[in-house]
Amino acid sequence: MIETLFHAYTPLVIWTGLGLLLFRYIPVDFPKLLSRFLFWIGIPLQILVLARQSDFSGAVVFTPAIAIFVLFLSTSLAWLTWRLLRWLSAAHVKKPYFQGKNSRLNLFLSNINSLKRSSQGSFILAAMLANTGFVGLAITPAIISSNNNNWAVLYSVTNNVIGTYCFGVFIASYFGNSEQKKHWWTQIRDLLTVPALWAFLIGFFTKNIPLSETVESGLQIAVWVVIASALLLVGIRLRAIKTWQSFELALIPSLLKVVIVPVLIGLGASFFGLSGDPRLVLVLMSGTPTALSVLILAEIYDLDRDLLASSIALTSLGLLLMLPLWLASFS
Structure with a gap:
């Protein structure tokens, strides 16, 4: 188990830590670019690449349904909370629960009703969108067998x-302060022009078109470069919290x-009879940190950036603490 955790934590610690260290030495516009x-x-x-190279036959029946159910569950719990x-x-305003004017709980509860609408949208997105x-996908190869990797890939796709670039865009535009939320056709346009959606369709329908070994290897390397870049951005954004x-x-x-x-x-x-790697994949994917894409949505729709950046920090730390428990309980 120690070796598994070491391989799982290595890319997270290295690239996120590098982002923290480089924060003071990079141009101001670099994170946005x-x-x-x-x-x-x-x-x-x-x-x-994932759509082209993955065989979805083993998990294609219900993995997307589970992923969508997790999105619905997370959104519902966040809204109710x-x-x-x-x-x-x-x-609390009518009758304070806690005595003492300097109580942190008093201040916290007093400020809830003064928060803007954008904070509610950020609150929901922070609990809903996962960095799968x-x-x-950076962690799962270290803790599950390659035979069950399709579960992780299809869940992530x-x-x-569906989650980030459909539900996420809709919620961000609905709760954000952007004028675009007043025009329903703008929301439809945003959903239909999401690049990730078209990339999946192109990859899925070109699965049977062979590419040279050099091109395939290059694409696989490019995927890991993208993952490293995203983790680097996590470190930069965490260091930028003011x-x-x-x-x-x-x-x-x-x-x-x-x-x-x-x-x-x-x-x-477990109740429905699922065990082993498939169950662990579902637990891991549903518990990954808040997605980096929330920061992009925050820029576009003027959401609460500090709340979202703080959520990324806390959930990233929470993953490091919870992963050993998931391995012990659900592997």
Whole structure:
């Protein structure tokens, strides 16, 4: 188990740590340029390669349905939790729960109702969208057999295409402060022009078209370069957080993301007779850190950037803490 954890943690620690170290020495515009590269080229390239090189026959029947169910479950829990926080905040204003004007809980509850609409959207996205493409697929080869890798690949593709670039775009445009949310045809246009969606379709329908060994090897290397670039961006974004107050609110969707939802999925999979690597893949993929794409959506739709960056930090740390427990309980 120690060796497995070492291989799983190595890419996360190396590339994220490099981003933390390089933060002071890189141009100001570099993170934004890297984000655009990943959105328009990196992520579509990764999805295209995965769609071409993976055999979905073993898990194709219900893996996408499970991924969509996890998205629905995470979104529902986040929305209900937000409504509960708003109710507690309103009741707290009338009669404080805790004594002492300097109580952190008092301040936290008092500030909930003053948060903007964009913070609610960020709260939901932080709990819903998972970094299955960069973090999930970087870890799974070290902890599962190659025969079950199709589970991880198809889950990741479904999460990225349906979750991030369909549900995620819709929620971001609905709760964001951008004027685009007033025009429903703009939302439809955004969904239909997502590059990752078209990359998946191209990759899937060109599976039977052979490419030279050199091209295939080059594409595989490019995928790992994209993963390293994304983890590098994680470190850069974490180092750029300017205020620590957002961590208090981000702690709640982070707990939903890396603790509650994965445990529910693991128990549910066990109840329906699933075990071994397939069950572990579902737990791991549902509990991966908050997706980097939320930062891209935050820039486009003017969401709460600090809340989302804090969620990425907390869920990344939470993954390191929870992974040994998942291996012990669900492998």
